[in-house]
Structures are given as structure tokens and as C-alpha cells.
Amino acid sequence: MKKYNLKYNIAIPILGMLCIVMVSCERGYTDEVEIATFNPNGEIFTDAPVGLTDEFFTSFDPAVGANTEGFGTDDDVSYQGTSSIRIDVPTPNDPNGGFIGGIFLDRGAGRDLTRYDALTFWVKGSTTATVGTFGFGTDFEDNEHAVTLDNVQLSTDWRKVIIPIPEPSRLVQEKGMFLFAAGTQSTNGVGYTFWMDEMRFERLGTLGQPRPAILGGQDQTAQINIDTSLPLSSLSQTYNLPTGQDVTVSCAPAYFDFETSNPFVASVDENGVVTVDGPGEVDPDTGLVDNTAVITAFMGGVLASGSLTVQSVDIDVISIFSDLYANVPVDNYNGFYFDGFQTTLGGAVVEDGNNIIDYTVMNFVAIEFYGREGSGIQPVDASEMSMLHIDVRVNENVDPSDFFRIEIFNNFTEGNQVAGSYTISGSELASNDWVEFDIPLSSFPGLTAQDALGAFIFVTDGTIANVSLDNIYFYNEN
Structure with a gap:
């Protein structure tokens, strides 16, 4: 198994616990300004890393238990061509670390992935284990476009994994090409191996029935004090695959457009953080104060299921x-x-x-x-x-x-x-x-x-x- 040079980074390999910190600004452009474009190549690994350096794999930090010894390539096993990526998942008591995971990073300026609708790759395992997380959009910096597909069951035959891009128009300059994290929870502590090949972003054109959701698709209500903030959680997008199966990915707030029904009560920023700004206004017809706001979200023009009804209150808590x-x-x-x-x-x-x-x-x-x-x-x-x-x-x-x-x-x-x-x-x-x-x-x-x-x-x-x-x-x- 060929080994690649590794870099380490402290991270927790699940989207819900990734720290998403984003700073945005708006600039005015004139017709004379040429907008920068980025590499549109969707290939990631086909016998070798495509457009990436020998240090393209950045491991999660060994200090938090990540094993850096189980990543490499295998010239004896492949779906197509002559080589595949091989991952040896360690046992929990392995002295080099009890789980394995990290990201594949484009160390250039980033890629324009707006023309694609999915990340795809082929995978097989030495046993029918379950891999905790696959995904993309994590770069260990802002993780602005992080997407994960959790609990993918392996087969001992090659099978294609499809991870839909929730809203491709947002991926103008992406560096986080791939993410995985694997342990032995599904094998009762027994180590195993899996292989991945033909990894690329592609346009399938066959993903249907988009169903974005916030708050797990639930309509929730919260009484919140003025000047208090609350992040929206459990953000996801569901598509119907060409096989007829549905697939749901967890995704970062950057794929959504958030709205508030009453800015006099609550606002919501691009990170999905809801802030109660005031007590509301008096309704001139009833003389009563409207102290509620409904927070909703859209993705690609599709209304997300789930909402948060905020009631502004004045309570010491x-x-x-x-x-x-x-x-x-x-x-x-x-x-x-x-x-x-x-x-x-x-x-x-x-x-x-x-x-x-x-x-x-x-x-x-x-x-x-x-x-x-x-x-x-x-x-x-x-x-x-x-x-x-x-x-x-x-x-x-x-x-x-x-x-x-x-x-x-x-x-x-x-x-x-x-x-x-x-x-x-x-x-x-x-x-x-x-x-x-x-x-x-x-x-x-x-x-x-x-x-x-x-x-x-x-x-x-x-x-x-x-x-x-x-x-x-x-x-x-x-």
C-alpha cells in the first residue's frame, strides 16, 4: 500500500459539531472588472489524485485519537484502472489511534463545482461494515459548504455512492473535495478495510424531488429573551436517486436562504443564527403587540420543511x-x-x-x-x-x-x-x-x-x- 504524506488538523468528523464561522461582504462591480474563475475539473481520484499534491490527504488530529497509519493506495485492487484508495480502519485500542478520517484538500485556489450536482465514487469493503461519514465541503478553515452523508453500509462488492450537492450554485471556489470518518462501532471493535475508486464530482441530471429541511423538518416554537441568539439546527436536503431511493445529506447553512416574517421581533443571518431584536410593534387595528416572528428557509427557491416561531419575551432565566x-x-x-x-x-x-x-x-x-x-x-x-x-x-x-x-x-x-x-x-x-x-x-x-x-x-x-x-x-x- 502506497503511503502519502500527511498533514494533521484538529476536527470532529461529524457535520453537526463542525464550527461554521463565515464572514461575507458585498462589493460593487463595474463592467470593466473581470470576475475571477476557478478550475472546473471535477475529478478527484482516478488511479491517482487529480490536480492535487502528494499531501492532498489531511488527517484528523492524532491528539484526538485519529489513526494516520491506515491511509494509502492499493495497486492490486481497483474498480477501474490500476489503483484505488485503501483505508484500513483500526481497532479502538490501536496504539496509533482508534478511528481514521480526514479530508482531501485542493491546495490551489479552489474549484468551481457549480456545473455538477453530485459527488460520486465507488466503494467496497472487506466486510459489510458501516462507515460513519462521507462528505465534502470541509477544508478545516471555514467549512462553509460542509455536506455529510452518514452511516453508509459497505458491501463486499463495488457499489456506487452518490452524495448530492444541496445547491450547486454556491460552490464557486471550493477546496474541500472529500471527507470521511470511520470507526468500528458497526463491527463491535473489529478492524476492517475498505477501498474507494473513481472519485469525482459529476452532473447526473437524474436527481429529483428536492426536499430541504430545517430543524429536522419540524415546526417548532420558542420563547426567547430580547438580545438572545439561537442557531437553527438539523439542516438537510433530500433527493430521490436514479435507483428510486431517497438520500438525505446534512448540510451547512450556506446552502439556504433564511427569512423572518417580522424583523421587528427577530432576524436571521446567513449562518442560520436567529436573534431576538425587539418586543415587536403594536397592531394599529387591535392595539395589541405582535411579539412573534416565523423563521423559514429556502434552498434553490424550494421552501424548506420546518420552521421556528419565535415569541419575544421578557423573562429572567x-x-x-x-x-x-x-x-x-x-x-x-x-x-x-x-x-x-x-x-x-x-x-x-x-x-x-x-x-x-x-x-x-x-x-x-x-x-x-x-x-x-x-x-x-x-x-x-x-x-x-x-x-x-x-x-x-x-x-x-x-x-x-x-x-x-x-x-x-x-x-x-x-x-x-x-x-x-x-x-x-x-x-x-x-x-x-x-x-x-x-x-x-x-x-x-x-x-x-x-x-x-x-x-x-x-x-x-x-x-x-x-x-x-x-x-x-x-x-x-x-
Whole structure:
């Protein structure tokens, strides 16, 4: 296997955790100015790197566990021609790193890919493993046009992978030709090999039924304080392939055009960051203040499914876990204790574009505000707050005798002082549906000093085994 020179870069190989930082400006041009054009070649690898240097592969950083020893070419295996790219996926305990991944980088001025509609390549594996991520548009600088296709299952025969370009007109000068990241999650820690060949951008002309989406295609509502910002998440584009199958890619905000229905309430920038700018205006007909704005998006003129209805509010909030407000630092959302007694599993997950907490096999569990050794996290000062808000969804049939109890601890590391508890009965909950609770802090007997809160303990004693939580915050209405 031929080895290529490597460069390293710190990055996390999934789009949702790539830092997207973009700066844009508008310039006025005259007819005398000649607009720069860039290399339109769509070829990436056909027996050898096309238009790339010997250092075209930039690995993820070994300091975060990336293995740099498993990348090269194979002159004995190819789909066409005489050579292919060979990737040896390491085992998790490999001393050189437990996963492999990186990008293929055009080290010139970049390429004009506006004439193409997909990245395609052929791939086969030594086994039917699942590769975590393939994609393009990541260059370890601004990653402005990052696109990923996740969880691609390999075959031991050659198969063509098609990754649609969400909006080709945006790729005027792209350097990020290819991205991959692979581990052994699908093989239970057993290493394997896969090969890639005939890698290129091409115009298929057969991709149909574009279905862009924001927020996982869900219509969501959020109450947000003025001068607070919230990034839109779970951005994607779906196409129907020539095979009749649908393929959905995750994509960066740069492929979308965002709009707000009420700029007096909220604005949205080209990065998909929504900012609440004001309380709204008085409707002259009703005399009421319209404090809502609906954020939508388009891609290539097609309305994306999903929207965010923003309601401008004036509430003092300390958010423990919520997408609606900036969360204060906490030690964890899944404090587990007492092996052999505590059964609870789970923690923070993403569901339909929302961050929620899922607990299973639950009897009790903690959200620790502070106290873990070396964390440096401070206790929560809720002395100016009067209410606790929490959303609860029971993911099973709920009986009236079931319960969900919330305990608040003072000085969590100094004697575990329970400041009080509040019990929600089964008759107040709903099976497989969210229920919102606004609980006065006066409902917690013993909560006399709110300036050093240490933790929540959630208790069901197994009466409810599967529960989801969201929007956990203290607040005080002005």
C-alpha cells in the first residue's frame, strides 16, 4: 500500500459539531472588472489524485485519537484502472489511534463545482461494515459548504455512492473535495478495510424531488429573551436517486436562504443564527403587540420543511437544559451512582432536531450543577428566581399511581442537603406526550437559600421506567 504524506488538523468528523464561522461582504462591480474563475475539473481520484499534491490527504488530529497509519493506495485492487484508495480502519485500542478520517484538500485556489450536482465514487469493503461519514465541503478553515452523508453500509462488492450537492450554485471556489470518518462501532471493535475508486464530482441530471429541511423538518416554537441568539439546527436536503431511493445529506447553512416574517421581533443571518431584536410593534387595528416572528428557509427557491416561531419575551432565566435559552455550565445531565442499586441509563440526545434528555430503566438519576472533582463548575445562584419550568414526556403507558419526583439539593458536595421535593402524580402526566410544568420554588419545602443550588435528583422508583425531559430552567417573570 502506497503511503502519502500527511498533514494533521484538529476536527470532529461529524457535520453537526463542525464550527461554521463565515464572514461575507458585498462589493460593487463595474463592467470593466473581470470576475475571477476557478478550475472546473471535477475529478478527484482516478488511479491517482487529480490536480492535487502528494499531501492532498489531511488527517484528523492524532491528539484526538485519529489513526494516520491506515491511509494509502492499493495497486492490486481497483474498480477501474490500476489503483484505488485503501483505508484500513483500526481497532479502538490501536496504539496509533482508534478511528481514521480526514479530508482531501485542493491546495490551489479552489474549484468551481457549480456545473455538477453530485459527488460520486465507488466503494467496497472487506466486510459489510458501516462507515460513519462521507462528505465534502470541509477544508478545516471555514467549512462553509460542509455536506455529510452518514452511516453508509459497505458491501463486499463495488457499489456506487452518490452524495448530492444541496445547491450547486454556491460552490464557486471550493477546496474541500472529500471527507470521511470511520470507526468500528458497526463491527463491535473489529478492524476492517475498505477501498474507494473513481472519485469525482459529476452532473447526473437524474436527481429529483428536492426536499430541504430545517430543524429536522419540524415546526417548532420558542420563547426567547430580547438580545438572545439561537442557531437553527438539523439542516438537510433530500433527493430521490436514479435507483428510486431517497438520500438525505446534512448540510451547512450556506446552502439556504433564511427569512423572518417580522424583523421587528427577530432576524436571521446567513449562518442560520436567529436573534431576538425587539418586543415587536403594536397592531394599529387591535392595539395589541405582535411579539412573534416565523423563521423559514429556502434552498434553490424550494421552501424548506420546518420552521421556528419565535415569541419575544421578557423573562429572567437560568437555563439548566434547553434549546430556548443559553444553558449555564453543569457537571452532567446523567449523574449515576451506587452500582447494583441505581438502574437508570441514558442522557442527552438529539430527537428531530431538538436536544432532549432520555432516561431508560429509570429509578433515580441526577443533574449535578457542580461538585465533580476538577470540573471547576460553580453552584447555581437562583436567588432572584421564583419558578421552575420542566417538560416531561413519559414514553410508556402511565398509571395514576405512577409518579415523577423532583428533589433540589443545596451544597451538593457538603452533606447532600435536600432543599425540598415536589412530586408530579401519574394523573398529571400523559403517555407518549409532552406535558409542561411551571412549579413555584415555594413548593419545595426547605429551599431557604437559593444562592448555592447543587443538583436535581429525579426519582420514579421504577413506577416510570422510560421518560424524556426538556426545557429545564429557573425563571422569574418581570
